[in-house]
Amino acid sequence: MDYLLIKIKLDKSPHCLHSFSVASKNKTNFCLFVFSVLLSSCGLIPDHQIDPVKMAIPEHWQTVEKPNGMVSNDWINSFSMPELTHLITEALLYNFDLKAAAARVKSSRALVRINGADRFPQFSFGFDARRSQRNSTGGFRISSPISNSFGIDFSLNWELDVWGKLQNRRNAAELDFRASEADYRAARFSLAANVAKSWFNLIEARQQSHLLQKKVTAFETARQIVEDGYAIGINSALDVRLARANVASAGNQLQAQKIQLDNISRALEILLGRYPRAEILGADQLPALKHPIKLGFPVALLRRRPDILAAEHRLAASDQRVSEAIKNLLPTFSLSANAGTNTSDIRDVLNYDALVWNIIGNMTQPIFQGGRLIADKFQADAINEEALANYAQIVLQAFFEVETAVKAEQLLEKQEQALSLAVTESVEAENLAFEEYNAGIVDMTTLLEAQRRSYDAQSALLQISNQRLINRVNLFLALGGAFSEQELKHTSEQSANNKLPVQLIPGS
Secondary structure: OOOEEEEEEEOOOOOOEEEEEEEEOOHHHHHHHHHHHHHHOOOOOOOOOOOOOOOOEOOOOOOOOOOOOOOOOOOOHHHOOHHHHHHHHHHHHHOHHHHHHHHHHHHHHHHHHHHHHHHOOEEEEEEEEEEEEOOEEEOOEEEOOEEEEEEEEEEEEEEEOOOOHHHHHHHHHHHHHHHHHHHHHHHHHHHHHHHHHHHHHHHHHHHHHHHHHHHHHHHHHHHHHHHHHHHOOOOOHHHHHHHHHHHHHHHHHHHHHHHHHHHHHHHHHHHOOOOOOOOOOOOOOOOOOOOOOOOOOHHHHHHHOHHHHHHHHHHHHHHHHHHHHHHOOOOEEEEEEEEEEEEOOHHHOOOHHHOEEEEEEEEEOOOOOOOHHHHHHHHHHHHHHHHHHHHHHHHHHHHHHHHHHHHHHHHHHHHHHHHHHHHHHHHHHHHHHHHHHHOOOOOHHHHHHHHHHHHHHHHHHHHHHHHHHHHHHHHHHHOOOOOOOOHHHHOOOOOOOOOOOOOOOEOO
16 A cells, blocks of 8 residues: 655744655655655745844944933924924825825735635635527427526635645735835835925025025115215215125025925925915924934834835745745645536525535646746745845945934034024124225225125025934934824834844944
């Protein structure tokens, strides 16, 4: 009597074949499974390795001397601007790009169920009713008997997931869904950051417009004084021309600034899901940065950043697809069954005596398909390598964004301090030059240069103050960009596996 004994050993991952052995008294059966044994010895889940020296994570950020506490999630309220909080809330509710991202999450969730359906038996039911007529001749007589046929049919088809191939497919879809959830969280954080940066840009543009209006007014005053002096022979025609040119140049700058203000306001309204009417004016002053941001530890970034989590899930999904591609080379076991009746009397459709049924077990071993299955395996390996490289690159990019934003925070603060001093001195110099020009001590060129330096310094200070705010938002976003608990009420929480897909070594 022939026998076939298969011993299967599974690793800790569900349905992941690690190894199995075959004992057979029948050489045909043994040859059938020896190929599977060789396949299983290779391992079905990739073991990712990256140079630990290049991917070492320092204990603390390189741009700071020591850790300064855990990252705060209440970054929106740290600016102490209720208007900004309201605008971000509105954007999270009504932005259409975010709605599209939410729809992609729903679609990905449905794909999980679609890809998991093949693991279960597929039942179907059919009902058939026929009526036919066939003419026949017998001698001089033609007969046309009419026949009826009624039947019902129940069918079952089930592919037995012996190797866990179908489970791999379902697991990959589940991981893709988790990645889409992380993408949605990243889209929410990015949207909030873009609203905040647009809001600060709007305030700066408004302040720049006010500054230019003051500049135009001051130049108009200077022009009038010069023209009055020219009328009585004190000033020259050159002074008049220079004063008029100054007024025209400042007026041009003012109109250009108004165009920029209008564009920023309309762009912000698009982020909010509103019609772009340019009705948002912005606040009067940019907020002050009162406290340094808490950075936490570099290793914590791997669990805070949604883009890193999304890349991690996609890498794990590609692992599952590699395993599925390998298992496509193994035999497929399936079960099919049919049961039903077929009778000429509809009353006998449910008659048990008329029941006909059959059950069929099937095993299919791929032998030759033109190299398609091997090519599928190679393609899955290549996609897996790409996902691994993408994950590593996203991790490095995240560290880069934090380090550069922290360094910029330090340098921008010093730059703002220097410009504040420059503004104080240039404004005093402008006032002094105006007094000395009226007294006839300096010429018009000196006055115009003093005015230009004064307004350029004030404009530069506004720009740097806004850049500090923009950089602070970028730093919050680089650190994970999470909201406070109250602001997270519309966000689905992301559960992540504690095991990292790449060997990242804490400490340098």
